[in-house]
Amino acid sequence: MARDHAARRPVSPVRNAWLAVAAATAILLAAQGIGAEKVRVEDELEAYPTESVDLLCEFIDGGGRTKLTQVSWIWEPVDGQRDNIAVYHPTYGQSFPNPSFKERVIFLHNKLEKPSIRISDLKMSDAGRYTCEYATYPSGNEQGTTSLVMLAKPKNSANVVTVQAGSKSVVVAQCEAVDGKPAATIKWLASVGGNHSTSTTNGPDGTVTVRSEYRLVPTPADNGGEVTCMVDQRTQERPWVHPVKLSVEYPPSVSIEGYDNNWYVGRSDAVLLCMAKGNPAPTTVTWTAASGALPDTVEVSGNKLTVRKVDDAVNTTFTCEVKNKHGASRHQITTIVIEALEDPSSAGVVACAVIGSLLALLLVVALVAVLLSRSRRQQRRGYPGGGDSVAAGAGGSNGGDYGNKARLLFSGTGSKNGTGTNNNGPVYTYREGCDATGTLTEKANDYHHHHHLHHASMGNPPTAHDILLSGEMEEADRRKFDLDDSMEEDYDRFGAIGGGGDMQPPTYHVHRGHGGEEEMDVYLDDDMESQRDGSVISRTAIYV
Template sequence: MARHDARNWHDCSKMIGLLCLVASIVLQHGVSGQRVKVEPEVLSYPGQTVNLRCAFTDATGIQLTMVTWIYEPKDGERINIAVFLPNYDPNYPDSPVKGRVSFAPSPPNVVSPSIEISNVGMTDEGKYICEYATYPSGNEQGITHLVMLAKPQNSASIVTVVAGSKSVVVARCESVDGRPPAKISWVTAVNGNGTTVTKPGADNTVTVISEYRMVPSPKDNGKDLSCVVAHRTQVKPESFPLKLAVEYAPQVTIVGYDNNWYVGRTNVALTCQATGNPTPLTAQWKTMTGEMPDTVQITENVLKVLKVDDAVNTTFVCQVKNRIGLGRDQVAVMVRGTRLPEKGPTTGSIIGAIIGVILLLAIIGTAIAMYRKHRNNKLTGDGPPKHKPPPPKKTTSSASTHPNISHVPVAGEDGPLQSEYYNTQSAEPVTDLDANHDDDDYVEDVREHYHSAAPSGWDDPGNNEVPPPYMRTDSDPQDYHPAPNVNRGESFVSTAMFV
């Protein structure tokens, strides 16, 4: 167990040491990269003079012994192009830029040993390294990329093609002798795709060629297509608007026949319409029989029939030709004996119109009725009340004001009070439903009603007999208890019962 732990501790120590070494290397390179200041990238055109700047920012405690500029081509080995030691004259070894490179300012300063290269060419592009030999930290360096720019010559053109079923090149766009290579794109609504190739140009430049390919059809003729070239030397991309050129044989259509050519009709005509690329120039008319009727006049693409007769009962053919091919169309004319009736509006249109008129009349009638009703309400004062009306008055009848007493016993002075019985079912009050009848009829109706409502054993009160119980007597004022007036349909409570 102890041996296993010792082995693990040894492996961990080795890992920690390795990490510390890597950290020290990274830290050292980071510090050195910060102290040697250069421009990461410098742009230049051929024939110009470029200034490659370099400076050591913090030389405290460090001795700068020597400065060397090194050139590293894109596909080559490093070459020393300028060397400077303090207290010595600068040295320029053999290199592709010898005679065109120098320290600036002159004499050079070891703290800021910048250089200039005059009349630069495309082959001068690459890395330029400013390297310091210092004591005691060793060598430190900074790298500048010199990018040579060449403004390309851009152009675009349309390729005239014939409509077909195979994919062909319909447009071409070029960016010649540029550096770095240009980027070409296509903008269009037609269905196709662009292909791009590059090839070396003059003086280490690049030429970019892009072609747009598609399957051309007659409908694509004249449609828009744009080539867009983007390059580092341009402020904005350059656009070249184009129009597709697709050639096709004439497409012919005859118009003017309405299927109503009858004998005797005059001045009817057929027109031959044709489209094509190249544009067709002339139209040729003929008949299937080979003979043209005498009443026919032909003016360019128009065939006019002065008067319809049986000779016009034939098939007319129009042929149009261009460099690509021949197009034709034909119309079979049928001469009728009589004229066809003119077509009127359809049944659906008629029904729709009738329904529309009915709806319009209904709307107008409703509006008029509402207006008249509103006006009549104003004239007669009808409408919602402007104040609260008084409560309705109830009519009291003699029949409803007296309780119907079937038997009322009277207590004597010395005798006990006998039980009283009240009949709670009174005769139903009579309502006058006919205001136009005579008073005699009314009295008769009341009398008949009285007989029908009297209890069994009672006769007509006109025979000097005891009056009915619902009639008041002066001898019994204490037994009279007026009841409330209860109309038909209203609820009521029976009078009190005394025991």
């Protein structure tokens, strides 16, 4: 009973209402699904202003039982009402009811099955939903919708803002992307300290302008620094990059260069340079002197001061002052004039003159020394060698052997009263051969000077002293009679040969030559040495 009562319970009116709504919704969704399948369109298109876009539409009739009456394109702006922009009827033809599209819209095909249209000279305001809608029988209206997205490439720019150095943060550079869609993104790359801020402005046609400002506390050191603006946006294949050099203006700073602490009297073309830094560049440069007006020897050309001739008038303080629109700055330097320095160009001449003088003096001293030496030698001169060489003795199996001992024998000893035999007679050389036999060879004294003849007319041969006093001997003969100090000392110790002394003079080993007789004769001739008493002895004679 209970179960039957429950089965017969009447249905609630509310429940019936919900069931009816669900059924109607299901039927509507099914109808829309069928319509979406019958009208083929593109879901979304992108386009740019001033360009053209083709909106495609095609009716798909699977069974061929749907009758097409007409087709319309309906435009629904992003923030506006729906409006017909193009209609096609097989009998009445084409129609463009919206004035803003009338001259810009055409049908690509004169067919109801393909009512595609082309919109030219696009505007940003053309963005929105475009619906291709068919009037059919018996199913009613069929439609498909395409969203047109209008894109805009932004107009990018970056510029510097000229500022004055100070203590507050100010805008030093700007960057903007104007009338872009979608909105651009701006970033900064900087080598100086600072920060940036960004703002956006929407245009009436859906575009967006983005602006960014770079700020810092400007200093003179920031002048010429670089910041880079980088803009990224959907319509750009790569980011737009633009560097900007900062322009920070400041009062000038100045310094003076060129002074080398060597301004001596008479120096020419001494230069001072006024070096100034400022932004903008200084327009005025003024030179003054602490002593009053600039000296007459000073010339000024811009930032260059030239002293044509240094004198006491420039022993002063020079001041350089520069100006630009932000202020003035000055710097001064004291120049000290010192005593005149020797002209570097004449230093070499003076040095050469001194060296030349020294060389000349040395040459004179050497010449005097030579003359004195020759005078002394003339005073000491002994028996000169004659024209012929002393003949070699015939002692020994081969008379040319000069390995034998040799002695000089004189004809006699000299005497103050002339009674003794004169030692200027024939000179004999005695050679002892290997066979213990000796040969005595005579060398004649042959003189032809009138002084010598005078002695011959007197009946006496010329003495060695006479020979020394004669000034007509050849230099080679003079050298033969140079005194050797050691020989003079030996002579003082032992006495002259034949002078009656008891002691024998020292013996000397004769140089053993390997030449012929003539070589030994020349040797003996060169070996002669005059003594103080007028005698002549051999330097190297061997006395037994």
